[in-house]
Amino acid sequence: MIDAERLKKNWSLVAAHGDQVPLYFYSTLFLTHPETRDLFPMNMAAQRDKxxxxxxxxxxxxxxxxxVVPVLQALGRDHRKFGALRGHYPAVGEALVATLEHFSGQHWTPAIAADWVAAYGLVSATMADAADAAAHYTPAWWDAEIVAHDRRDLETAVLTLAPGTRLDYAPGQSVSLCTNLRPRVWRHYSPANAPRADGTFDLHVRSVDGGQVSSALVSLVRPGDTLRVGPAFGSGLTLRHGRGPVAMIAGGTGVAPMKALIEQLSIAPRPTSLYWGARTPAGLYCLDDLQALAAAYDWLEVVPCVDEDMFGSGIAIGSPAELAVAHGRCNGADVYVCGPPGMVESSRKHLAGSGIRAEAIHFEPTGE
Ligand SMILES: Cc1cc2nc3c(=O)[nH]c(=O)nc-3n(C[C@H](O)[C@H](O)[C@H](O)COP(=O)(O)OP(=O)(O)OC[C@H]3O[C@@H](n4cnc5c(N)ncnc54)[C@H](O)[C@@H]3O)c2cc1C
Ligand code: HEM
Incomplete structure (x- = not known):
């Protein structure tokens, strides 16, 4: 019987060593199993450890x-895009245990070691089995051509991708992708449309300061270039069934999955309010598209809002969550929240503090 409480305590002791932990782990892994090196980005120093x-x-x-079996199975299937093979799992397990032993010092015992090995065996078998099964019916990744690149402003671009083979996803889900300008560096982006007959989908990308992948996607890639795309994932923002109202609270490119959800809702409409915020009016890069949707659908309202409005454009000032709550749009609604991690966090706090039930608030944990 594995003592999971003891493992959790041991992990928090080890994790307290911060960046030293991944440094030791990767040095051990690459030294003892050099064949794994090619799966990871060239510059590991710039890599966020996940x-x-x-x-x-x-x-x-x-x-x-x-x-969490379904989550682990999805993770295992997803790992095929990294080139992770069944034979790599023991290598990662050994490097993990060596790292834990190194940082546990006097707290390391044979019993803890045995529990880690057993627990890793269960988790890795679940992932590797799912990956093997998926190999029979789905590609490890999709090569997708950029068929349009629409630079909306200095920081934002809308890319249209055409995968060589159809990539299924549900509105609200995300895909991860990688450009050969930043080899093996994967980042997540959310399709901004419901699935189309021709299989193409749009991504809204905002370039973050010093961002490796986003800056390449906004400024460097061109139509005709190919991106490597992983399978769709996530259920946090997928549409919950029901007939009641829907409130959408989005910041920046967090509007992308909302646009996909609106297209899905157009098949079975529900009263829907989209509150979309940016720092300044210039950041509302697809407001015209959204206003066109609101004009076409009488069940949809779109309320743009900004932090500051120096030139008096008349756009509401305030955060999308504050305004949606103040206008009563979250009462009895399914509330979807998406945007930069800090915005999602503060919106959730505001909604909870305003009495919106936790079960009614939907978001995708970013892990970032
Ligand atoms: C589920 C999910 C869906 C996403 N969907 C989209 C989307 O549709 N469109 C989109 O543009 N982005 C989206 N993102 C964010 C995206 O995955 C990348 O994190 C982002 O593009 C930055 O990557 P980068 O490689 O350019 O930056 P990095 O090189 O990883 O980071 C550069 C610097 O920017 C900081 N940083 C990273 N991300 C952010 C951020 N979001 N805001 C502020 N600072 C940041 C880092 O801490 C670092 O200091 C999504 C993320 C997740 C988890
Ligand atoms: C129990 C086993 C494992 C778990 C729980 C696990 C978990 C994860 C998670 C959660 C991520 C981040 C994924 C993302 O953000 O999309 C990741 C990334 C990655 N994993 Fe695994 N993994 C495991 C085993 C392996 C193995 C065996 C390999 C092969 C050597 C591997 C290679 C990678 C690579 C290359 C990345 C991308 C680099 C990064 O983002 O850090 N993983 N893994």
Whole structure:
């Protein structure tokens, strides 16, 4: 019987060593199993660590593995796009255990070691089995051509991608992608339309300061270039069934999945309010498109809002969550929230503080 509580305690002790932990993990992995090096970005220093953090957190939560089996299976299927093979899993497991031992010092015991090995075995088998099964019916990744690149302003572009084979997704989901200008660096983006007959989809990309992938997607890639795209994932923002009102609270390119949801809602309309915020009016890069939708659909209202309006455009000042709550649009509604991590966090706090039930608030955990 694995003592998961002991694993969690051990992981928090180790994680307290911060950046030293992934540094040790990757040095060990690449030294003992050099064949794994080619799966990771060239510049690991600029890489945000996701794998090691996930490894510790996921594996030490082995006591609730039954609840997260579908998530682990999706993660395993998704790992095919990295080139992760069944034979790589023991290598990662050994590097994990060596790292844990190194940082646990005197707290390391044979019993803890045995529990980590057993827990890792369960988690990695779930992932690797799902990956093997998926190989029979879905590609490891999709090569998608950029068929349009519409630069909306200095920071934002709308890209239209045409995958060589159809890539299924539900409105509200995201895909990860990688450009050969930044090899093996994967980032997530959300299709901004419901699935089309021709399989193309739009992505809205905002270039963040010093951003490796977003700046390349906004400024460097061109029509005709190919991106590598991973399978669709996430259920946080997919449409919940019902007939009641819908409130959408979006910041910046967080409007992309909302646009996809609006297209889905057009088949079975519900009263829908989209509150979309940017810092200044210039940041509302697709307001015309949204206003055209609001003019076409009598069940849809679009309320733009900004933090500051120096030139008196008349756009409402305030955050989308504050305004939607103040206008009573969240009462009894399914509320969807998407935007930069800080905006999602503050919106959720505001909604909860305004008495909106947690079960009615939907968002995609970003892990960023
Ligand atoms: C589920 C999901 C869906 C997403 N959908 C979209 C989308 O549709 N459109 C879109 O433009 N982005 C989206 N993102 C964000 C996107 O995945 C990248 O994080 C973003 O493009 C930055 O990547 P980068 O490689 O350019 O920056 P990095 O090189 O990773 O980061 C550069 C610097 O910017 C900071 N930074 C990173 N992300 C942000 C941010 N969002 N806001 C402020 N600072 C940041 C980092 O901390 C770092 O200091 C989504 C993220 C998730 C998790
Ligand atoms: C129990 C086993 C594992 C878990 C829980 C796990 C978990 C994760 C998670 C959550 C991410 C971030 C994914 C994303 O943001 O899209 C990730 C990234 C990655 N994983 Fe794994 N992983 C495991 C095993 C492996 C193995 C065996 C390999 C192959 C060597 C591997 C290679 C990678 C690579 C290349 C990345 C991308 C680099 C990065 O973003 O850090 N993983 N992993």
């Amino acid at each position: 794998l090691v953090t996930a490894l510790g957190a996921v594996v030490s939560n082995v006591d609730t593995i039954d609840e």
